[in-house]
Amino acid sequence: MEDSTATIEKLIEKAEVYGKTTLELCKFNTIYKAANIFSSLALRLVLLLVAVLISLMVNIGLALYLGDYYGKTYYGFFIVALFYFILGIIIYVFRNQWVKNPVSNFIISHSLRKLE
Numbered sequence: 344m345e346d347s348t349a350t351i352e353k354l355i356e357k358a359e360v361y362g363k364t365t366l367e368l369c370k371f372n373t374i375y376k377a378a379n380i381f382s383s384l385a386l387r388l389v390l391l392l393v394a395v396l397i398s399l400m401v402n403i404g405l406a407l408y409l410g411d412y413y414g415k416t417y418y419g420f421f422i423v424a425l426f427y428f429i430l431g432i433i434i435y436v437f438r439n440q441w442v443k444n445p446v447s448n449f450i451i452s453h454s455l456r457k458l459e
Contacts (some may be wrong), residue, residue, distance in 0.1 A: 380453045
């Protein structure tokens with residue numbers, strides 16, 4: 344009788360240790376996946392910042408060139424602004440298809456990826 348009680352107690356202790364270990368592993372997996380997602384997003388944001396700065400310089404140069412071509416400097420800036428206004432409307436219309444869904448899919452795919 345005592346032997347079976349001791350065996351059950353050992354089994355309960357091992358189950359408790361296993362449960363704690365599984366919980367710790369789950370925590371570490373979550374932390375790893377969150378860090379992976381945020382580091383990937385941070386890298387994309389840095390690359391986006393570089394692209395924005397390059398685009399800004401190109402756009403200023405284009406606006407100055409168009410302004411020189413049409414005779415008034417501000418004409419070039421109006422033309423470039425009109426282009427971005429139209430582009431903004433197009434992006435707004437397709438925002439779910441071009442922005443929301445790809446970002447959601449990126450986060451979900453990184454969340455569901457197995458540990459490497």
